[in-house]
Amino acid sequence: MNTQPPARSAPGASLPGRRSLLLGIASGALLVAGCTPTPPDSLAAQARAGDNKNYIAGDGSVSEYAPNDRGAPVEMEGPLYDGTIVNSTAWRGSVTVLNVWYAACAPCRTEAPTLEALYQEHKSEGVLFYGINLRDTAATAAAFERTFGTTYPSFNDANGAILLALADYVPPRAVPTTLVLDKQGRVTARVLGIAEKSTLKALIGSVLKES
Template sequence: MNTTDGIPGRRSLLKYGAALAFGIPAAVALAGCTVEDPLAKQAKAGDNKNYIAGDGSVTEYAPEKRGKPVDISGKLFSGMQASSEQWRGNVVVLNFWYAACAPCRKEAPDLVALHETFSPEGTLFFGVNIRDEKATADAFERTFNIPYPSFNDKDGQVLLSMTSYVPPQAVPTTIVLDKQGRVSARILGLAEKSTLKALISDAVAE
């Protein structure tokens, strides 16, 4: 754990807070032991729940702890193809959503504002819509003036490639990719604006 004068650094505190949110004992959280993601475990259980609500918990991954670059490809609602190979060298924010998801609607204005803040620096934003037909997604994007494109992922292609980080049906989930295309941070559930801004800023500064 990175510390300054014995005080845990912000990255460590974010991990600690995420662990506590899942009910992991403090001693285990501070020790950095590997535990199975409870939402992923619930998703794998096959208990026929239609919705898995994230609790807004945050996980930030230190550069040396990140895995390989993600491999994502799919079709946007515009009809254009997009893939993670095109994003190398840019920080990328992926937001998993669908129109009837209440927290997705609540966080939409904050995502728009963060796009306006970070896109001039080269940060890319993409939505990943896991449920809606094009007309429904288009109506949502008009309502909230969404300026960035979304994947039409009703077939689950993008979600499947991200299941190590995004439990099926855990929506919304927001992922930050570093400039190498690796996952640097994840928010399960509603993305609090100041928290997501800090996570993006960390990735941009690397």
């Protein structure tokens, strides 16, 4: 008769079933963590969409920059549709609003009356408004202005030189984008997408109060 005691597992050895279970739990945890969705980047998602609408409609998000956080004054120059060459140094001493647009951009058509209303409201305070048109001929731009009643001037930026100068603030194809500049020519605020009237009015009023 065999009287030897049954063999024992070495200390620290794990049973196959338990080890498989632990590995399965760990793998599952990693899988869940890896599949957790991250918040979508609206602008990036639209850029990847490939829907050929040729613009990225921002969500109206606003970025404001305190005086100590503002960058260097904007340096740009370009032709208006009437042929006048305008340099940004001419704006020093004035609050300036820049709006990037073109006629086929649906959000641009939506916000045009708002921009014109604010221009009329603030021009007596010395606030300057300029459009920056990225692609339209003079005839197309003029038709847009007649349709929507905009009377402030626009740059013809078909060559992209002005947009390049504003690249730190205006993402590619992010149309419309509106910038507010202080009296030193520095960007104080940016609106990506349609600028709501109350929001843009507050941004203009805020920088007017600085002086």
